[in-house]
Amino acid sequence: MVVSTKMALDGAHAAARAMQQINPDVLAAYPITPQTAIVQTFSQYVADGEVDTEFIAVESEHAAMSACVGAAAAGGRVMTATAANGLALMWEIVYIAASMRLPIVMAVVNRALSAPLNIHCDHSDSMGAREAGWIQLYSETAQEAYDNLIQAVRIAEHPDLLLPVMVMQDGFITGHGLERMEVLEDSAVRDFIGTYKAKYSLLDIDHPITFGAWDMYDYYFEHKRQQTDAMSKAMKVIVDVGEEFGKISGRSYGIFDAYAMDDAELAIIVLSSTAGTARTSVKELRAEGVKIGLLKPRVFRPFPAQEFVDALKGVKAVAVLDRSISFGAMDGAGPLFLEVCAALFAAGLKTKVVNYIYGLGGRDIFPQHFAQVASDLQDITATGKVKSLVSYLGLRE
Amino acid sequence: MPKQKATWKETNIAGLVFEPGSSAEYHTGTWRTLRPVHDMEHCTHCMLCWVYCPDSSIIVEDGRWMAFDYDHCKGCGICASVCPAKVKVHEHTGKEGKVIQMVLEQD
Ligand code: SF4
Ligand code: SF4
Numbered sequence: 001m002v003v004s005t006k007m008a009l010d011g012a013h014a015a016a017r018a019m020q021q022i023n024p025d026v027l028a029a030y031p032i033t034p035q036t037a038i039v040q041t042f043s044q045y046v047a048d049g050e051v052d053t054e055f056i057a058v059e060s061e062h063a064a065m066s067a068c069v070g071a072a073a074a075g076g077r078v079m080t081a082t083a084a085n086g087l088a089l090m091w092e093i094v095y096i097a098a099s100m101r102l103p104i105v106m107a108v109v110n111r112a113l114s115a116p117l118n119i120h121c122d123h124s125d126s127m128g129a130r131e132a133g134w135i136q137l138y139s140e141t142a143q144e145a146y147d148n149l150i151q152a153v154r155i156a157e158h159p160d161l162l163l164p165v166m167v168m169q170d171g172f173i174t175g176h177g178l179e180r181m182e183v184l185e186d187s188a189v190r191d192f193i194g195t196y197k198a199k200y201s202l203l204d205i206d207h208p209i210t211f212g213a214w215d216m217y218d219y220y221f222e223h224k225r226q227q228t229d230a231m232s233k234a235m236k237v238i239v240d241v242g243e244e245f246g247k248i249s250g251r252s253y254g255i256f257d258a259y260a261m262d263d264a265e266l267a268i269i270v271l272s273s274t275a276g277t278a279r280t281s282v283k284e285l286r287a288e289g290v291k292i293g294l295l296k297p298r299v300f301r302p303f304p305a306q307e308f309v310d311a312l313k314g315v316k317a318v319a320v321l322d323r324s325i326s327f328g329a330m331d332g333a334g335p336l337f338l339e340v341c342a343a344l345f346a347a348g349l350k351t352k353v354v355n356y357i358y359g360l361g362g363r364d365i366f367p368q369h370f371a372q373v374a375s376d377l378q379d380i381t382a383t384g385k386v387k388s389l390v391s392y393l394g395l396r397e
Numbered sequence: 398m399p400k401q402k403a404t405w406k407e408t409n410i411a412g413l414v415f416e417p418g419s420s421a422e423y424h425t426g427t428w429r430t431l432r433p434v435h436d437m438e439h440c441t442h443c444m445l446c447w448v449y450c451p452d453s454s455i456i457v458e459d460g461r462w463m464a465f466d467y468d469h470c471k472g473c474g475i476c477a478s479v480c481p482a483k484v485k486v487h488e489h490t491g492k493e494g495k496v497i498q499m500v501l502e503q504d
Contacts, residue, residue, distance in 0.1 A: 099411060100411045101410055101411040162410070200410075200413055207415070208415075208417045209413055209414065209415055210413065210414035210417075211411070211413060212411075212412075213412055213413075213414045213420075214420075214423075215412040218402070219403075219408060219412060220412075221405075222403065222404065222405035222408045223405075223408065223411060223412050225405035226405050226406075226408065226410060226411075227411075229405075
């Protein structure tokens with residue numbers, strides 16, 4: 001039976017609430033806008049005795065992730081949260097956490113990287129970390145941010161994976177936007193995640209062990225191969241956990257959220273909160289007879305290449321929207337576009353794909369932008385020609 | 398420890414090491430380009446080289462200098478630098494200088 005309470009929460013408080021119910025052994029974090037509300041709220045839970053967590057208030061994000069690595073190597077269930085420059089400051093240890101195969105779960109409230117200084121949403125922070133070896137889940141709403149965090153614990157700790165997971169939500173838009181959502185009972189969350197018994201622990205003095213040892217050219221390569229193998233097993237685990245989560249919440253999760261895709265000839269691909277605007281626009285365009293659909297990936301790492309190929313079969317033209325730029329990439333495209341192109345090319349699909357960069361530094365995106373995208377896609381299918389591979393939405397040209 | 402040259406499927410996850418002190422099995426001496434050589438006759442057994450060697454590669458028994466551990470000596474030359482004892486004609490190099498001198502590894 002699903003028992004849940006309807007509440008009005010913003011994304012940051014929803015994430016903090018998930019963390020309170022997860023009740024991790026250790027949480028080490030440093031405040032940074034727009035993530036601050038997560039650790040601030042969580043530290044209140046600590047002060048009020050609502051969790052058993054050892055909260056480590058550190059002097060920087062580099063220290064936060066270092067403390068997480070130490071605590072996870074000691075066998076703890078460990079969480080943290082960050083955004084933008086905080087994630088950038090963690091960088092070195094973000095890679096180390098993944099390579100040491102430590103199932104740390106981190107909430108990321110997406111924010112533009114400096115400079116110029118900006119605290120608003122784009123995906124440059126987490127997209128920059130896309131090669132770090134973390135599983136990446138993107139959330140559209142506070143509800144999804146909450147649900148994804150709970151699932152992330154199970155995904156990260158799965159014995160086939162032992163990989164850290166980042167759960168993203170859009171800064172301010174989701175992070176600070178109040179939303180009606182459902183919170184599960186504490187017991188339901190705790191039963192779902194179970195207790196964590198690390199296979200290897202620094203505190204297991206009967207079985208002394210060295211983590212992060214020197215690894216030369218004669219073994220480093222083999223360990224990287226293992227790491228990428230674990231990542232290749234993640235998709236199945238993510239799908240299984242998403243289905244199981246549906247049983248306790250009534251909300252099942254897969255790799256995508258597909259809207260109006262069944263007979264779609266045109267498709268829009270976009271991550272996170274913008275999918276909400278996109279869905280409304282697709283609905284309006286459908287009412288006007290445009291055969292357009294929306295594909296919102298929830299999983300970016302591992303990249304669901306085959307799943308994209310399957311989902312886009314029969315589609316004639318695709319627009320991929322990116323909230324970050326891969327500077328110096330082909331035509332200055334965004335990372336989501338590049339990966340979609342690679343997946344379709346490798347599968348031999350000749351689908352026309354174009355890229356739109358939008359929303360940098362918190363720039364709003366409106367339904368008329370989607371109308372423009374749809375009209376561009378119609379031109380492409382009519383003429384067979386792509387006028388502009390990478391375009392900008394909402395930019396003063 | 399995994400067997401020598403384990404495949405990626407066999408090797409320990411994340412390079413974990415399950416045996417304490419197993420770094421002794423890793424022969425860091427293979428990196429050496431310079432090799433310390435010692436003149437036993439003129440050694441005063443002052444143990445300064447033993448104190449300073451960063452890789453514990455001076456083997457000592459009963460307070461007396463015995464040998465270099467060439468499996469782990471990385472050839473840094475610190476022992477040769479700190480050795481206070483002088484020789485006119487070194488047992489190995491034939492040169493005037495210290496009791497520990499550095500020679501090219503391939504010589
Ligand atoms: S050369 Fe360096 S490593 Fe080798 S014995 Fe001398 S001090 Fe030790
Ligand atoms: S420092 Fe020189 S004299 Fe002293 S023990 Fe070492 S080799 Fe002998």
